[in-house]
Amino acid sequence: MPAAPPTSIRVLREAGVIEVAWSDSPPVGLPFHFVRCLCPCAGCIDEISGERTLNPADVPHDVAPVKLGFSGNYALKIWWSDGHDTGLYTWDLLQELARQCSKSN
Ligand SMILES: [Zn+2]
Numbered sequence: 001m002p003a004a005p006p007t008s009i010r011v012l013r014e015a016g017v018i019e020v021a022w023s024d025s026p027p028v029g030l031p032f033h034f035v036r037c038l039c040p041c042a043g044c045i046d047e048i049s050g051e052r053t054l055n056p057a058d059v060p061h062d063v064a065p066v067k068l069g070f071s072g073n074y075a076l077k078i079w080w081s082d083g084h085d086t087g088l089y090t091w092d093l094l095q096e097l098a099r100q101c102s103k104s105n
Contacts, residue, residue, distance in 0.1 A: 003091035005073060011065055018065065018078075020094055028098040036063045036080055038097060039087035 008021045017029030037056040039045075044054035060082050067079040075088040089097075 003095045032064050041086040
């Protein structure tokens with residue numbers, strides 16, 4: 001079953017996180033750099049091998065979202081300050097990122 005859409009998505013610039021919340025769990029802060037490095041687009045992942053081609057070292061440390069938007073009712077689109085804007089973060093992916101972040105806290 002695909003993940004439900006988050007109940008809230010907020011950019012907390014001072015904390016440097018995108019805060020995502022679902023109705024059944026507390027909000028989780030996803031660090032900008034972490035989210036940017038896990039961009040799922042074809043420019044960041046090799047579509048055939050599934051291998052990540054984006055080198056995190058190439059992403060500016062102070063990368064931040066410029067704008068958020070929605071793609072249909074299934075994904076979050078993020079325009080990044082490094083000019084990257086092709087990533088669509090599905091609810092499934094956001095939930096996976098949230099899981100990784102809450103584990104490392
Ligand atoms: Zn990408």
